[in-house]
Amino acid sequence: MKKTQITIDIELDENHVPERMTWNAEDGGVEKQETKATMISVWDDEKKEALRIDLWTKDMPVDQMKMFLHQILISMGNTYERATGEEDVAFWLEQMAEEFAQRAAIKM
Numbered sequence: 001m002k003k004t005q006i007t008i009d010i011e012l013d014e015n016h017v018p019e020r021m022t023w024n025a026e027d028g029g030v031e032k033q034e035t036k037a038t039m040i041s042v043w044d045d046e047k048k049e050a051l052r053i054d055l056w057t058k059d060m061p062v063d064q065m066k067m068f069l070h071q072i073l074i075s076m077g078n079t080y081e082r083a084t085g086e087e088d089v090a091f092w093l094e095q096m097a098e099e100f101a102q103r104a105a106i107k108m
Contacts, residue, residue: 008038010055018057036060037068066104073097 004027011020022032037056044051056065077093080086101107 008040008055013058018055019059021055021057037065039072063106066106070097070101070104070106073100 004025006023006025006028008021008023009032010018013019021035021038023035023038024031024033037060039052039054041050041052043049074094074097077090077097080093081090084090098107
């Protein structure tokens with residue numbers, strides 16, 4: 001069985017706040033790609049709950065964080081539709097993402 005790795009390296013300041021992050025994905029050709037934010041979710045099958053890590057650097061601009069979250073909401077709808085085939089719920093998630101964009105003043 002083939003194995004691969006995706007890693008995230010985080011440089012912290014004296015208060016343990018992320019200052020710089022880079023990520024690597026062997027099979028994707030990504031090496032030391034700088035990023036300002038990451039969200040990782042994993043499913044705990046025993047507890048039947050999602051576990052997650054949300055990190056962003058202290059210089060991540062608020063407007064970019066709003067765009068990041070908006071794009072995550074859109075991709076959640078896409079993932080949901082691919083996983084379940086439920087177009088109606090995926091469409092609802094897309095509408096929610098658009099409402100978020102309007103409320104967050106990303107789109108007018």
